[in-house]
Amino acid sequence: MADPFKVPLNALRAIEIVARGGTLSAAAAELGVTPGAVSQHIRRAEARLGVVLFERTPRGLTPTPALEAALPLLSAGFRQVAEAVSVIEGDRRGMLTITTAPTFAARWLVQRLGRFTRENPDIEIRFVATAQLVDLARSDVDCAIRLGPGGWTGVVAEKLLPQPFFPVCAPDWRDALRTPADLGRVPVVIDEGTMVDWAAWFRAANAPMPKLAGPSFTDPILALEAALSGQGVMLAWPMVVQDALDAGRLVRPFAAEAKTDLAYWFMTTEAKRRSRKVRLFHDWLMREMALSSGGPPQPGPGRALSA
Known part of the structure; x- marks a missing residue:
């Protein structure tokens, strides 16, 4: 032979x-x-x-x-x-390595991870917070949660929750915002790396877009902190601001929201999704997202994607 x-x-x-x-x-x-x-x-x-x-x-x-x-x-x-x-190494160590963007991690996931570890004390969490896509096949990262339109290649993805977007601000600004035109007269917080834009929201609100001005940030966490501290109005999506809205730290001055093809996705590889720790985390994540959204997540078709 x-x-x-x-x-x-x-x-x-x-x-x-x-x-x-x-x-x-x-x-x-x-x-x-x-x-x-x-x-x-x-x-x-x-x-x-x-x-x-x-x-x-x-x-x-x-x-x-x-x-x-x-x-x-x-x-x-x-x-x-x-x-x-x-x-093999990950199952032996009982360690689950997760990656997601820092904003989602700070504003939603980290606050809830304690419930997962209490339910699964034998699984140790290692967190990789980065806006960069991680190659799940070449790294020790077990799974990723990402915001995007889908269509990546190289690993398996499951659509979790679509994410419309809308303006949010600290309660002090609410009285100054009667119509969308008022956004031209108040500071607007700009996240320079965002995937959403004001022009799309004004189209959804069926209103002309005035000239907008305000502080600009290259870091989305800092942009959100600026909005929370009352520095202006910011465009956001539910998963990163829902807790602040529920607590009254942020308000939605307008009911209009823009629909997009953006959604949160759960991403792993064909081999890693078979492991017990990934299955447990996936099922826990689905339950937590259902609680946050007031209903069950709507899983989309699985896709091959490279994280």
């Missing part, structure tokens, strides 16, 4: 990393070896296969068409191996 691994796995790993990064040093750093060792891996693999894998150019090593054709399969294979190791 022919050996299916004509090239050692270490060499295949080096080839895959170089093909992604284009340099021997990048592969050497990731593998913990010298650039010379990586170069030797490549030369020996080319000799065994009888195929040139890289073109040597002034800009670095460029994959040949033969390697380009095989690279997606090679990368997918190593992602699956890394995911399998992560699943």
